[in-house]
Amino acid sequence: MRQDDTDAFRHALRLARQRTGVRTVFGGAVADGALRLTEFTGTLTDSMRGLRVVPGRGLGGYVLRHHRPLAVDDYVPATTITHDYDSPVSREGIRSLVAAPVTVQGGVRGVLYAAAREAAPLGDRTTAALMDTARRLASEIAVRDEVARRVRLLETAAEAPAAQPPAPGLDALRDLHAELRGIAQQIEDTALRDRLRHACDRFLRTGIESGAAPGTPPEAAPHPDRPRLTPRELDVLSYVALGCTNAEAGRYLGLEPETVKAYLRSATRKLGVHGRHHAVAAARRHGLLP
CATH class of the missing domain: 1.10.10.10 (Winged helix-like DNA-binding domain superfamily/Winged helix DNA-binding domain)
Structure with missing residues (x-):
């Protein structure tokens, strides 16, 4: 994650928590082809901090590969995902999860999660609110990308x-x-x-x-x-x-x-x-x- 984007992800998590009503939200940016979980709100442990999620593996890996959100009502027995990350997720006590991609110009630049410690559906409203927050974050990152590109052009011209x-x-x-x-x-x-x-x-x-x-x-x-x-x-x-x-x-x-x-x-x-x-x-x- 660019240092300049860290504050954007943190703001997105605060907004996601407010809009979804879910206490535990977390996420991170994609770098070198994998998702790194770096930002957390409402977690009880550090079991997932720094976790590297690769495409196709686990809930986040599904989102990375397919560029669309996914929810599971009970993480450990879920059959729609692989279970490479069961240990850190179980240590945090998470059961129900929904993840949404932060998509910028056709590529996933990050993933946001909302989680609960009860095995119950988070619901379509929670997924919709998380997706809207992810879209807002994607728009902010797109603006920052364009600004950074133009700043580089100006700096190159000046030098x-x-x-x-x-x-x-x-x-x-x-x-x-x-x-x-x-x-x-x-x-x-x-x-x-x-x-x-x-x-x-x-x-x-x-x-x-x-x-x-x-x-x-x-x-x-x-x-x-x-x-x-x-x-x-x-x-x-x-x-x-x-x-x-x-x-x-x-x-x-x-x-x-x-x-x-x-x-x-x-x-x-x-x-x-x-x-x-x-x-x-x-x-x-x-x-x-x-």
Whole structure:
């Protein structure tokens, strides 16, 4: 599991416990072709901690292989699964289990379980709630994957030597910059959000997107008396720079049009200009926008 995803799995377990009403929930991510159980809530022992589940073996292995949920009313005598992991499951006292895959782009990236210590069906409602939680987790992981991919692209571009092939067109870079700032606002992980914003700032400082002359190092093109805009003000300006209306910028950033207008008004005041287009031009002069 990526370190950045650990908090997502823990949040998913808290949500699963709340939505299913089942006290014992656990799960983990898939790595190197196998599931590793690392996150637990409501367990009484450490018997399953670190357990490696391979495809086709046990309940989790069934879910890994078939990409669909499965429930057993009584784990030990169940005939629908193999019994490679009976010992750790029995030491925990678990009888009834349901497992759901966390599927991202056609591949299982993790498995979530809900369990009870009584041999009784957990029911369709429990399975549906666990599946919905798994889908929410899958969506979060997909967003993080895309952000990580784009951050790597930005970092590679920022660190590329001068002899590299020509950079993409300025319009494309401006569009990418705005989109990344918009994605950053949707990320709950503070560290990942800050990393993405930092990558955007580094990309600007390379001079690739700035008005500096070709080949001019960033430090040779300073921006004296640069206004201090907040991340939200820069987010709004980046979409205004693409020609978006307040309503359009709000949809990208998850803000109301009036909130966008307030951020734009604040940014315009700090930049010492009047009007949205003058604000964009001033932000570019100061190296705040591509």
